[in-house]
Every structure is written in structure tokens, then in C-alpha cells.
Amino acid sequence: MKRVSSIDLFNRVLAQLLLILLVIASLLPLYNVVIASFKSSHAFALSSPFLPPASFSGENYVYAALHGHLLKFAINSLILVPSGLVVYIVVCLCAGYAFGKMRFGAKRPLFLLVLFLMIFPQLLLATEVFRLIAFMHLTDSGLGVILTWVAYFSPFGTYIMTTYFSDMPYDLVEAARLDGASQLRTLVSIMAPLAMPMIATIAIIGFQAMWNELPFSMLILQSQTSRTLTLGIAMLGGEYGLSVPAMSAALIIAMIVPLAMFLVFQRRVTLGVTAGAVKG
């Protein structure tokens, strides 16, 4: 970024100091978790939480992964979240195309309805969603959670896809339609490939949303073996009364996938932040 700066050297140094302090304050809790996770319970009780362990121990990780069942929970998440994501993308893509590039009478009221339903908290819906899931015999099933996630998170994905499609030139659709392509064919072979960057963006947004989701999974996935990683760690402390080092190892395990996603897709994650509100 080329900058016209309004601050002088002295204040630049001051600003740097302020930012470094902010970063330290932000990373300190994380740092504590990292070092605690490598300490034995004995070493943790005796040493300062700010000092790294004298000898690094992997026992907490083994304990959390196996005894705390985090390995099982991670596998559950790695199955449920990508499956949910596929359904979510199909739903948002179709709906976004319909709102962005098709003509029909009820477009405005339906789109407003989707926008209106975007923000209601899970707890507002939980009792009835739970009843509905039980009615469909989907309690404790992956399908139950996936349907609920997709329903809950797709209004936002649809909104983003709609703004993207409505900004695309209409000629593209018209040309394809004049060539005799069906609407579905136009979407699949012309519009969807062009929308790939935005599909990737909503995929990241959807992934983070589903990966971190708690209330619905807590209600629907009742048996211990079907828990997601997020649900699993949320329940850990209460059930086992885990020691701080073991809990810290569990937290680190839970962070691996989101942090890896960020490292790999940093630019796309950044775009995801601005996709929702600032257009273009």
C-alpha cells in the first residue's frame, strides 16, 4: 500500500510500541496454553505459567487424543463438516443464481425473507429444531446436524452468491439461453465456473461456521461417540475434570485445523471478511 503518512517518526515508534504490546497481550493466553500442554501435571503445578517446560512431554497429547477421545471427535468433524459444506454450496449456489440472475414474481419478498432470517440465534430455534429432528428420527445422526447447519448458515452464503451473480453481466446468461442451454446447464457450465472465487470464499466462511458450531451439535449429537471436535472439547472439562495441561493439549489439537486453513487460504479468508458487507 502506498501511504501518505500523517505521523512523524517519534509517533511511528510510539505506534509500533503500542501494536507490539497489543500483540503480546493477545498472544499471551495462547502462549500459556501452548507451554502448559507440554508440561506434566507435576511440572505445571511447580513452574511459572510463563516459562517453557524444562523437558517437553507429549503425554498430554496422547491422553487428550485417546482418553479424551479427541481423535474420534476430530474424525467426526472431518466427515461432518466437509459433507455439510457440499450441501451448503449446492444450496447457496442454486439459490444465489435464482436471486441474482433469474426473473420471477416473488423474487423481492423471498430475498427479503432470506435476509431477514439470516441472524436469528441458534438458541431461539433450538427447542423446535430439536423437536423436528426427533420427529424425523435424526437425533444423534450426522444427517440431522448437517441439515440443521445448512439451513442455519445458508442465508448468508446465499446473500453473498446473490450479490456476486447479480453483478455479473446479464449477456452471459442470455447467450447461453439463446443457444438452447437449460437454466441448470447455464448455471453448471457457465455461471458456476465463473463464480469459482466466490464459491471458494463462501466455502471458507461455511467451513469456519460449521467447524465452530456448538448449540445445534450439542442438542442433536447426544451420544459421546458422535461428537464433533468443538462439541467434544466444550464437554471435556465438565465430564472429566481434566487437568490444565491435558485441557491445553486438547485445545491445541482443536486449533490445528482452523489454523492450518488460515495458513493455506489466508488471502481467501481475508476476502471472506469483506465479502459480506463491502461490495467489490
Add this chain to the structure above:
Amino acid sequence: MSHRRLGTDGIAPYLFLGPLLLLLGAFILYPVVMNLMSSFTDWKGYGAQKWIGLANYREMLQDGSFWTSIQNTVILVAYIPVSTIVTIFVAALLREGLRGWKAYRAILFIPNLLGPVVIGLIFSIYLRADGALNLLLKSITGSTVGFLTSTTAAINSVGIIQVVWVHLGFGLIYFLAAMNGIEPEIYEAALIDGAGFWQTMVRVTVPSIRFAVEFWVVFSFIEVFARMFSFIYTLTQGGPGFGTFTLEYGIFAQGFQKFRAGYSGAWSMVLFLFCAAISVAQIRLMRRRGV
């Protein structure tokens, strides 16, 4: 949306919208309507239900934990201006092209990635009476703070962490993107006029990103009213006492811990009204933006 008046595409659009509308109807619209119905009953969440009129609402208005939830929500709302000012200030600093601004932006974004459950659990350890932060405080000031054990401190911990700190990194990316759209000439003119950092920020930057600021405020209201549960559940479980109870948490406690679904339905309707108002505000903003 393009508003061409050249006929319509028949039923095809409805087929494309089918999956979405079906899911929204079943999982969002229907639950909201049913909530309203059961708020007039003594439903437990299972079994039979009896119509009891406005009794749940009457009880709610006399329920201390309800008013505590409202009060806690007000405290969290008070952190929205704090978050807005802090975030814009840091973004304006980074905008000056400080060395390493990209690294700062990336590092401060980390809390967003980890999600409310991990963040809540991290701080439930970090802020303990014998936790790392209190050890640090004790060695510097000689005294400790009951971050999670005093009701006043606990709700403010929630505000500082979840309303201000967690969203800082998100806001930096968001506001920097908005500031990037400001013409450099405006800044040059401000510099020639002798405007310093503060003047430039208040007189040039903020007015130029008004839209982004408005979106940010609405977004923050959504976070406070509708996205707090997972964090509070893992940090304090609503405690100490009702110290970090919010409307969301109250619905959870009444509906799923005390098995009073009808009564929690009354709380839900209050939360619904707040959220509906926020939703309408957001739609108005989006429409002004030309969606």
C-alpha cells in the same frame, strides 16, 4: 438484482430456490412461529402442553434473572462503541503503512479463527483466580482480580474479550479494506492543510468509511444479541450466579436445564423482537448499499 421486466423464467427459479426455502421454512421460520405458540403454554419440552395464556410472560417480568440478562446485555452493548473506536483507531494506525502492518493484521486475526468455544476455554483457564493473568497481576500490583468469580468483573471480561478483542482482527481487515478505497489525494490534501493523525482520522478517514462503520455497528449488535452463547457457555456457564446470563443463555437454562420450554419460549420472543429489529436495520443498510 437485475430488474428486467421481460417476462419471467416460469417455475424454474422456484425449483432452484426449493432446497433453501424448504430448509429455511422447517428450521428457522417454523421454529420461530412455534416458539410463539408454546410461549403461551406450560410445555416442558416433551409430553403434553396446556394453554396458560400470558402466565409465562407475567412470570418473566418478575423473574430477577430476566432483568439481570437485560442488564448484562446492556453492558455488552456498551462495549460496541469501545470496540468500534479501538478497531478504527488501530486500523487507522496500520493504514499509515507502519512497518509490519500485514503481520499485525494477521496475528490479531487469530482469535477469530479459533472460534468461541476454544477462546472461551482458553480464557476459562487464563482468567482463573490462580491463573496466569492473576499471577502476573499479583507480581506487578500485589493484588488479583476475580475475572470469573465476581459478577461485575465476569460480564466485563465477556465484553472485553468477546466484543472488543476477538473481533479486533476481523475489524482490522474489514476497515483496512474500506480505507483502501479512499482516494490518496484526499489524504495529500489533508497533509498539506497540516492535519495530524487524529484530525485525519476523525475528519477524513471516518467520514469516508461511514458505510463500513454503520455495517460494523450492526454486525456488533448481531454478535452481542445472537452470537454470545458458545463463548459464555465455555467461559462461565452463565455464572457466577447469573453474572453472565444473557437472553440466549436464559433460553438455554430454562429450556434445556430446567425443562421449561414454554417459559423459555417467552424469553425467546423478547430475543426475537430484538433480533428482528437488528435484522431490519441490517436489511435497510444493505438496500442503501444497492443490493
